[in-house]
Amino acid sequence: MPGKLTVLEGVTIAEAITAKWEQIWNFQARDGDVLIDTYPKSGTTWMQEIVDLILHDGDEQICRRAPTFERMPFIELLHLMKPGIEVVNAMPSPRVLKSHLAVHLVPPSFWEHNCKVIYVARNAKDTATSYYHFDQTVQFHPDPVSWEDYLEQFMKGDVGWGSWYDHVKGFWEQKDKRNVLYIFFEDMKKTPQQVIRKVAKFLGKDLSEDLLNKIVKLSSFEHMRDNPMANNSGFPKEILDQSKIVFMRKGAVGDWKTMFTARQKEVFEDHYKRQMESSTLKFQDPK
Template sequence: MTLDKMEKLSLEQTVSRSALVELEGVVLIEPVHRTFDQVQKFKARPDDLLIATYAKAGTTWTQEIVDMIQQNGDVEKCRRDTTCKRHPFLEWSFQNPPSARYSGLELAEAMPSPRTIKTHLPVQLVPPSFWEQNCKVIYVARNAKDNLVSYYHFHRMNKGMPEPGTWDEFVEKFMNGKVLWGSWYDHVKGWWKAKDKHHILYLFYEDMKENPKQEIQKIVKFLDKDINEEVLNKIVYNTSFEIMKENPMANYTKDFEGIMDHSISPFMRKGAVGDWKNYFTVAQNEKFDEDYKKKMADTSLVFRMEL
């Protein structure tokens, strides 16, 4: 057996998928749950920017856009480190294997201001200091069906996530909110409601795909930045899916080695709108639509399932 194979084998033995734990009705994985009290006590600073999303809703994309704006379109500066080191993933904590050890909390606490921080927490679990300091938040929401498909593939390739089970099983878990970070429905609705009383820019993944320039301009304005047309076009180009997919500082090929297996499914897979049609059966789609209608009846929030 080659050394490579032995290393791979020993990693497979040491990285066991995390157990799920419920906290206030929200599903978390055990390592995140373990450090949650510390996360709650996190001290936000007034100039912190929080990027919040449900997992696989365009988080890395938004992080890259924000960084490009902050660095005035300087591509080299945006490649100073990987995404999760530039923008600490607040609640994410992982000790094993040591090569993939990560504590977003420690990273954030050690970082000089101004900080950009990422979270997948539903609004009610966000550390209170963010509201106390009146921090700016950018929230991105993606339609439920595409979000589900992307999340399923992410579970398949990421050993830090719970076992997804079959596609059928995962659809059921997603509909019932029994997946990591809880119910998609509660997540998008909770943040939608919160935007009326906090400093939140609420964006839609579908709008970003359809007209990236327009949505990037919204972010520029929200951040009180001023950039010229040339820099804006540069940001649009460098944050396109095709360019980011090849960028090792954004495509997660340099982080969480032994945890993410890009041969099963790349971290940046398709980035498309409407890909759900390749996965949902007619029966699944009908069942999902009926359930969706009930769960979204109490909100003014509207999503586009295709462009």
């Protein structure tokens, strides 16, 4: 049975999440915890693997100890899938956690403990394209619609986890006020060494050149796609049905060109300009 979306504090979000909102909002972060937050399909799993490799000095075996979703739990889905809130509460500090929540919906304990937050943002057209394919696998979201209808919903923010515009701008506006490292997906693709070094410095780690290059290799799309502990192939089927579309599909920059018509591109870019004109946030929009 398809899931439903509702609106929580101005954000469109799955009823499966809001049903346990009090538990999510009251999640207790601790000193030293790291939160990786993104809008969906913006490089979340990729950044999770990079962070795990940095924190474990590039030890591939340690980083294969469990699937990504168990190593770095998804805070707003803990009531729907393992490891579950009790296990996460019992995990030793510091923990690395994941979320897709908009900045004002992040549990306040993360800010109270001045936790390090790594935010990854991806350009809008590629995000919409990737999310359209991914959303066909998400079981707690409504049944998929046509690409044309989906693009309209994306522009309005009527998709799970809300408006892309509000999400990326919300964290951008907080990055200098909070303990937030703001990373662009396009930079991860273009200059992975620079991004990984920046993330390592944020986490208080100094990487040798050899270790840096090792982490670049182990966190590459090709390596992760073939790593069952990193490619989310083991994600619970009641959450993600990957029978037709796998989680790690392309991971490319510029894939929007395979979906957008010339008219859709024109309409989208006009809408984008209006939504972003008041922000200092600028993306490298792949032409």
